[in-house]
């Protein structure tokens with residue numbers, strides 16, 4: 445019985461905005477890779493009929509917590525298709541390591557891990573596609589975490605195609621500011637007209653993030669952090685921020701720079717991986 449389930453972070457190695465849909469959502473071309481670093485969940489299935497979160501998150505009501513929402517979503521879908529009895533329940537605890545709202549996918553990854561883990565523990569037999577379809581209702585990034593392979597994503601992030609980018613070492617740093625995703629996507633100066641390109645063209649071009657210019661303009665802390673990291677390595681924003689990452693060939697090179705980080709900057713060093721730690725756990729690797 446698996447009891448410990450990883451919820452890894454992700455990076456958007458590149459992120460381009462190719463247009464805006466009538467409903468206001470943006471069409472993206474982005475390359476997702478996982479990190480071998482993240483939250484860790486302990487999950488025990490029981491017969492209490494209840495989803496119990498043993499470790500509430502500060503500032504997030506339990507019913508809004510993506511962990512609880514994902515568990516309830518799976519349970520409802522399983523009840524409706526007669527795969528589960530109403531007495532099915534779970535106790536879930538999380539060791540939260542990922543900064544919230546950092547653009548490294550913490551909440552989405554927690555949700556995906558709960559979907560995959562409870563589908564396994566409750567033996568509800570949903571396919572990966574079915575879990576991803578449930579997950580996208582919780583957040584645009586949940587499907588990539590459910591599938592568990594590095595991916596080139598298009599549409600609003602739901603069209604996934606497996607990819608195999610180099611597995612570099614990253615210094616991921618948080619400048620200590622909160623950045624709201626809708627505010628970035630709503631900025632009038634956001635670049636929204638980058639021409640769509642093929643994956644092979646994108647892989648052969650320098651990687652960039654179309655959100656970075658407006659985020660650097662609005663947040664001096666991000667601007668300064670990117671400028672500082674660029675002195676050492678190729679560096680940019682992930683998602684809509686606030687985290688930025690710098691890319692290195694070795695772990696020790698990344699750690700050396702982390703030790704020099706200015707006051708107020710929190711960070712960690714992790715390896716980029718193309719198969720997610722969640723997939724490895726499920727496969728028993």
Ligand SMILES: C[C@](O)(CO)[C@H](O)COP(=O)(O)OP(=O)(O)OC[C@H]1O[C@@H](n2ccc(N)nc2=O)[C@H](O)[C@@H]1O
Nearest residue numbers: 456468469470471583584585600601625626629683684
């Ligand atoms: C930018 C990424 O971090 C790339 O990985 C994600 O697509 C963002 O995913 P997320 O934080 O889960 O965002 P969601 O909760 O799905 O969307 C938050 C808000 O951001 C805007 N939004 C989000 C995704 C998208 N493709 N276009 C948008 O315009 C919408 O206003 C939406 O209401």
Ligand SMILES: Nc1ncnc2c1ncn2[C@@H]1O[C@H](COP(=O)(O)OP(=O)(O)OP(=O)(O)O)[C@@H](O)[C@H]1O
Nearest residue numbers: 509510544545546547548549550551552554585683
């Ligand atoms: N389990 C959870 N972990 C983190 N945040 C959660 C969780 N449940 C709900 N939330 C809410 O979701 C918000 C966004 O959190 P998250 O860490 O997923 O953002 P993010 O890293 O910006 O995600 P993305 O990279 O997908 O944009 C938080 O500010 C918090 O209010």
